[in-house]
Structure formats: structure tokens, C-alpha cells
Amino acid sequence: MKYIISAAVSGLILGLGLVVSGMVDPVKVIGFLDLFGNWDPTLAFVMGGGLCVYLPIYHLVVKPRGKTLFDEPCQLPNNSIIDIKLIIGSVLFGLGWGLSGICPGPALVNLSGGQTGILAFVLSMLLGMILTNRFSK
Amino acid sequence: MNNLYVEAFVGGMLIGLGAILLMLLNGRIAGISGIVNGALSGFSVQTFWRWAFILGLVVAPFVASITGFTLPTSLPVDTATLVIAGLIVGVGTQIGSGCTSGHGICGIGRLSKRSIVATMIFMGSAITTVAITNLF
Numbered sequence: 381m382k383y384i385i386s387a388a389v390s391g392l393i394l395g396l397g398l399v400v401s402g403m404v405d406p407v408k409v410i411g412f413l414d415l416f417g418n419w420d421p422t423l424a425f426v427m428g429g430g431l432c433v434y435l436p437i438y439h440l441v442v443k444p445r446g447k448t449l450f451d452e453p454c455q456l457p458n459n460s461i462i463d464i465k466l467i468i469g470s471v472l473f474g475l476g477w478g479l480s481g482i483c484p485g486p487a488l489v490n491l492s493g494g495q496t497g498i499l500a501f502v503l504s505m506l507l508g509m510i511l512t513n514r515f516s517k
Numbered sequence: 518m519n520n521l522y523v524e525a526f527v528g529g530m531l532i533g534l535g536a537i538l539l540m541l542l543n544g545r546i547a548g549i550s551g552i553v554n555g556a557l558s559g560f561s562v563q564t565f566w567r568w569a570f571i572l573g574l575v576v577a578p579f580v581a582s583i584t585g586f587t588l589p590t591s592l593p594v595d596t597a598t599l600v601i602a603g604l605i606v607g608v609g610t611q612i613g614s615g616c617t618s619g620h621g622i623c624g625i626g627r628l629s630k631r632s633i634v635a636t637m638i639f640m641g642s643a644i645t646t647v648a649i650t651n652l653f
Contacts (some may be wrong), residue, residue: 386542387566391573392580394535394547394618399581401528402521405589413640413647422525427621429529430536434626437537443627447544454544456627457614462634469613470620470635474642476605479650480594483617484549484610487603488574493588497596501603508607509554516611 395489401426404489406481413478536622548619550610
């Protein structure tokens, strides 16, 4: 039960961050990505703020401990190979993100806004994930 | 100092806080695409935390509205484009093992070489896409 509550609280705080930072607004995101046009640098501060918190706590607490605060093992990726899948996947993700201004987190946070476009994006994204899982097996 | 810069930074810190809490308490990387993909395998004891995390994300705007922050009411592109973009994002994040949260915050925060490369590539790809879209 505690893991369900801690996950819900983590998701809630992360979601609040997406709303407060402006990451939920695809117009703003596209403005940030429009580096060669009418560039809006505001959202660069989002990654800055996120790393200011994540990076030091990870390296000072999580990494040396190797365990959660509940003394369970941390599940960390151990793959360090930069392969063609990482490159192609990232190119595709950037393409979809640039076309829409929406990435997975903000898509979910926007669901309660009641816009059909968001619902269409999320359903389509789920389909993309399901299809990829099927064909990669 | 522009107020929007402060909001972006504080919001970013909240994103980092939510993400590091998931690591400190659940021992998991807060990669939204990975969590959603794992939740797709259905409801089970192993996936409950994923659904709980997603629920947290979905209810966040209701909590944010107390402090006056609202969701956008219009989208910059039509629904057909959103369907195509959603599909590409779904496929791309699975092949590339992550999105802005998993690679951009958690991965770079861990100083993972894979995530640093992935973030540079998807940022470059997104910036190029916007630049090309602007030509039409």
C-alpha cells in the first residue's frame, strides 16, 4: 500500500510541476523548440530546475545508498550502449514532439482539460506503444 | 526577472522533486513513457504503482487550480496532426527507451551517457521539425 501512495504522491508533484512550469502548454513548448524563429527560452529553466533537484539528491543519497528509503533495491537501467534503437527512437520522439508540442507527461496531465485533441493524442500514443511492443517481440 | 522564468524554474524543481521521490521511495525511474507502457500490461500487484503514478499526474491540474494555474484551452495544431504525432511519440519513446522525463531529467540527472545522447537527439529532432514546419 505504501508504494501505491508514494507513487501517487510522486506523480502528483511531478504533474504539478508540469502545470506550474508551463510544460503543459503546447504553444509554449513549440515556442521553446522554435530556436531558429521566434524563440522563447522560458522552458529551458524547467530542465534546469529539475536537474537542480534530481542530480544532487541522486548522487548524494540514491547512488551511495543503492536502496530506497524503505530499504528495497533501486531498479536502475544498466544498459550503457548507445545503439541504433536509441538513436532512431529519439529522432522519432523528437519528430512527434516537434509536430505537436506534446510529450507523454503533459499529454496525461492535460486529459482533464476535456480537449478532444489531447484524448486523440493519448489514444494514438498508446496504440503506438502497443504496436511497438508487438513487433519488437 | 520575468515571472514566467521563475514559474518555469520552480515548476522544474517540482518535476525533479516528484521524480526523485519516485526513486527514493519506489526505487523507480520516473519516465512517463516507460511507466505508461508498463501499465498497459494490465492491472496487477506489479503495475498498481504505475496506475497510482498516472492517477497523480491526471489529478494534478485540480490541485494546481487552487493556486490559480490552469490548463491550456486551445491547441496549436489540428486533431489529425495530433493523431499522427501521438503515434510517432508512442513508437519513438518505446524504441528509444524514454522521453523528456526519463532521459531528460532522470537520465541526465544520473549522468547516463545514453540519456545525454538521447536528449540531444530528440531536442535536435524536435527543433528541426519545428523549423521545417514553419516553412509551410
